[in-house]
Amino acid sequence: MRVSWARLGAAHEGLLPLLDAVERRRHDTIVDPATRDRFLLGCALSRLRLGERLDVPPADVPLRRECPHCGGPHGKPRLAVPSPYAFSVTHSGGLVGVAVCRGAEVGLDLEEADAPLDVDAAARTALAAPELTALYARPSAGRQAAFLRVWTRKEAVLKALGVGLRVPLRELRVSAPEEPPAVLSWPRQLTARPGVGMADLLVDGTHPASVAVTGARGVDVTCDDGTAALAAYVP
Template sequence: MTGHPVQVWWARLEDARTGLRALLDPVERVRYESTVDPAGRGRFLVGCALSRLVLGELLGLPPADVPLRRVCPRCGGPHGKVHLAPPPDGPAGTPAAYGHCVTFSVTHSGTLVGVAVCRGGEVGLDVEESHGDMDVDSAARVALSDAELAALYARPTAERQPAFLRTWTRKEAVLKALGVGLGVPLRELEVSGPEQPPAVLAWPARLATRPQMSMADVVVDGMHPAAVAVAGFGAGEEEAEAGGVRVEAGGVRVTVHDGSEALAACGC
């Protein structure tokens, strides 16, 4: 078997039910309660609960005990990229030790919420819900390089939105894997064309580190584009769990699971 294994779990905004709040830690509960927008509050709840269920199963921990931390690199507040932070005194071989080699990424768009988990590399996941009223022109001017813009406008109008979203998800996944988010201008990161295997063609000059990056395209519900990126492979490879839908591309082996089913089965 080739490729690096990544498990991706998809859930929906409609999976947000009150009982899932029992899985949140105190910091997450405060953020949940303070989120005014109902849809944003629901997506946050589903993303946290699903992350805890998936990681708890992988690490052999109760979901509520999974040590998730969010620290903003600019202000130190509890709203930065979420990551595993095992206790520093956890002995080798215990579930806590897995935190050094397990990474995950959370994404949401519209009613979709996804969680990707990977061992041996930094993983990034992005999804974009397709819809007809998207302003592709404005978004493309912000996100695409000059070469990518020219290629986009060489397409018929009807093909531009799906082509743009495929490119956008690849870029977002790469930046999430690097842990820099939108702190790096998307125009300076160039990726391969939508019909080509996903790959980074040009890196932003300001990036100090440019690791080996492997990628895979995914489609959710047959219509919504998503992408997975993994930076910095580990020496060993682990097999993904049996079941799910497998996608192989660009050195990443993706196994897709039903996150809605996992949330419904947790009994919260």
């Protein structure tokens, strides 16, 4: 599996022709410039990496963004044609990531290590009781880093399963940050509980990220920097 990272500075108008009509409309309605650039980079990097595997021009990669619940164009992006490839997009602050996997569903999550965060409030929402107890057993200075590691693991798993945050995070329990990533208990809403393999990543030596793959025990990840490819892209 390949994970590509890009930085916000790689966004430029030359990437706009890569977007299809649905993506372009969504892009043009985003008011905040940084959010708009993150969306553009996620679309463009996905298309570049999938185009390489499908052997088609990036702009011709057939993507679908239909929400399975309301039919709106904001669901998890997927290939619109049968393909062995699945992918996942994440973004936080000045970073965007895309994971592409063959033969399994994949989820990728990234968080900024130094972003302002109310750890207490977030932990009460996201952590199971044993996880919360373990978090507060740590020195206060290390709690945000520990929480973000657990959070990225949970987000990656739920993205891989395609359920997002529609199930209680507190019922999805994962291993402690210092331990190899693993799911310890599942939310009761998930009647189908496939094996999930995970890997922890660290972007720029600082920002925690996690990737999860369904039907796997171990995850072999190759990471690369997609910033240069995006910055140099000419349609």
